[in-house]
Ligand SMILES: Cc1cc2nc3c(=O)[nH]c(=O)nc-3n(C[C@H](O)[C@H](O)[C@H](O)COP(=O)(O)O)c2cc1C
């Protein structure tokens with residue numbers, strides 16, 4: 001945990017309390033989660049109570065208070081994907097990885113997350129693995145995509 | 151880049167940019183919108199660069215990535231100018247042929263053109279494709295003309311002329327008058343007249359005012375705001391600055407969801423470039439008007455799209471709605487008057503100023519003027535963004551533009567308005583789409599999502615889906631919303647899992663009434679998907695409850711898979727792909743499914759070759775017993 005890096009992020013936002021969400025998003029995007037020490041630092045520097053930080057960190061889906069896996073699998077559960085069989089995609093992802101949505105496996109390999117629309121609905125159902133979209137994905141193709149992850 | 155400090159300088163700069171453009175010089179435009187990028191547009195652009203270099207054509211031919219023109223299903227989309235040839239589903243492997251054939255020899259690569267499925271004729275240009283022919287793309291058509299990362303491209307098509315006109319030829323009252331005359335209604339949900347909010351803020355005594363772009367687009371299945379903000383960010387920025395001038399604001403915010411990283415990148419870049427040119431910052435274009443703008447990322451909560459919640463989030467707190475006894479237009483961000491409008495609403499503003507309110511009102515119906523962008527998705531042949539004048543019928547959109555339902559399936563319903571909206575059944579296909587007609591039909595415009603459903607979609611499941619979505623997204627602050635949604639979900643889940651009871655429909659209707667007493671529109675409108683599906687598809691509810699049958703063969707707990715012994719040819723496809731190893735089969739052996747092991751994933755149904763069609767889905771009847779061992783051999 002590099003505190004000076006956290007300070008840099010806070011400084012980038014001029015240390016303003018109104019930028020709290022933006023600061024947490026930056027930390028999250030660097031670490032994939034919000035480590036406790038980082039939050040403590042934010043709390044000290046911005047002079048906002050820890051309770052408010054935890055409230056925000058639990059209110060918004062983007063934040064995680066536990067470490068995430070090396071491979072992030074997002075299954076779109078938006079309406080367009082839903083009518084094209086997103087539930088079956090999610091079921092299959094769960095079967096292949098053994099990870100439930102919102103959870104990470106014990107050796108930190110996969111984190112599985114559902115999202116409500118990735119904005120490319122024309123390609124639904126969509127699964128995103130480490131930022132790469134797999135459009136029109138059929139349950140039968142999922143195992144081979146995920147087995148390529150180390 | 152030089153700062154432009156007068157309208158004359160702007161026009162000079164524009165002339166200079168346009169003069170540098172040689173209309174005869176070949177240009178390859180590739181859609182770099184989210185959908186096309188997901189289908190490999192970046193690789194296609196890279197392949198063009200390499201190929202042009204290989205032929206020594208880098209200086210003779212321009213290449214650019216543009217915004218989304220809407221036909222996302224057929225992406226990556228490549229347009230070749232000056233001819234305007236439109237190639238669809240282009241892969242990196244096609245690039246060499248396009249360069250040698252089309253660019254060098256001026257010949258067309260037929261197989262990459264749009265082919266009319268009915269007649270087999272091919273369309274050379276975008277405007278020849280039926281999908282586009284039936285639209286009126288006032289806003290969306292600019293996307294493909296520009297590289298959204300270059301302000302010069304926007305200036306070349308007349309960008310910031312409206313801002314210049316407003317600052318130097320119109321008073322704020324004039325601007326207000328024009329917007330009022332246009333009767334522009336908000337594109338983000340309720341369809342509230344834009345001028346009323348603007349006027350309310352303008353008249354508020356507080357001198358500090360804000361203008362805000364709602365680019366949260368929390369509505370699942372909708373992506374028009376994304377396409378606009380990624381594809382033509384300056385048009386939104388220009389609209390926002392004009393609005394700021396009209397209401398007397400000097401600061402603005404753009405609230406974008408973090409799930410849209412490209413939108414965040416492009417709007418930030420647009421703001422930087424606009425600042426360099428002098429369209430934002432101090433003394434804009436030398437007019438004395440100051441305006442600055444900040445981008446704020448959302449962190450993924452549907453409720454944050456609600457106006458008061460969004461403003462709370464802008465203050466850096468958890469975005470929860472609050473009662474609006476006093477409108478946010480009077481008391482919004484940090485209690486200052488704040489005008490919040492949707493992305494598409496803002497994008498209309500520069501056009502209304504440049505072309506006039508009369509031009510704008512020449513499109514649309516009595517109460518809903520202009521055009522509206524819909525995201526046409528789900529079970530429809532041509533998925534993507536569609537811009538039509540208000541008042542066009544649902545049938546026109548689905549049949550003429552959308553090309554109907556794929557796979558020979560039957561149309562069942564179209565869902566509009568997102569989680570706050572409702573379903574429109576086949577009998578109402580001739581409904582004209584405008585704000586008031588949709589509301590009358592028990593649905594709503596919402597932000598413009600249109601999700602098409604065919605016979606395979608279960609309407610009870612769709613109601614359950616939306617309620618489940620809203621259960622996760624409700625901030626939980628008020629009891630009717632929190633408890634009402636939870637109870638509705640419990641009843642709906644029971645029905646879709648075969649545990650429905652007589653009286654459940656009435657119970658849902660009762661719960662819907664009490665949920666409507668919630669604080670914000672999320673809870674108030676939550677019953678809509680339930681009530682509209684009950685209203686139009688009551689018999690599907692009854693089949694689930696009474697006959698324990700899902701007529702659409704969709705609810706997992708109520709269906710089973712069965713291999714028809716007469717039809718199975720023992721090809722083994724299902725056997726190999728069943729993830730649960732629930733299928734017993736072998737060479738020349740009729741396959742059977744072990745119902746105990748089957749997880750109902752449906753893979754066997756998908757992979758059984760259509761010429762056999764041996765796998766059946768059944769619901770509401772017992773699964774036939776597997777045929778005995780000695781009868782399984784195929785002669
Ligand atoms: C739960 C909820 C979510 C909403 N989400 C959005 C959204 O994502 N984008 C949007 O423009 N409006 C959204 N709205 C509507 C906004 O509250 C507001 O009415 C709108 O942004 C105003 O802009 P307009 O008048 O230009 O439509 C939402 C409303 C509710 C109740």
Ligand code: SF4
Pocket residue numbers: 711727728729730731732733743747748749750751752753754755
């Ligand atoms: S539905 Fe899925 S689990 Fe069941 S038999 Fe078919 S492939 Fe196997």
Ligand code: SF4
Pocket residue numbers: 713717718719720721722723724725735741757758759762763764765
């Ligand atoms: S895929 Fe169809 S034909 Fe082939 S073994 Fe399975 S049921 Fe029989």
Ligand code: FES
Pocket residue numbers: 076077078079080081082116117118119120121122124126370371372
């Ligand atoms: S609903 Fe899945 S990408 Fe939009």
Ligand code: FES
Pocket residue numbers: 181182183184185186187217218219220221222223225226227534
């Ligand atoms: S993203 Fe390319 S056409 Fe929509």
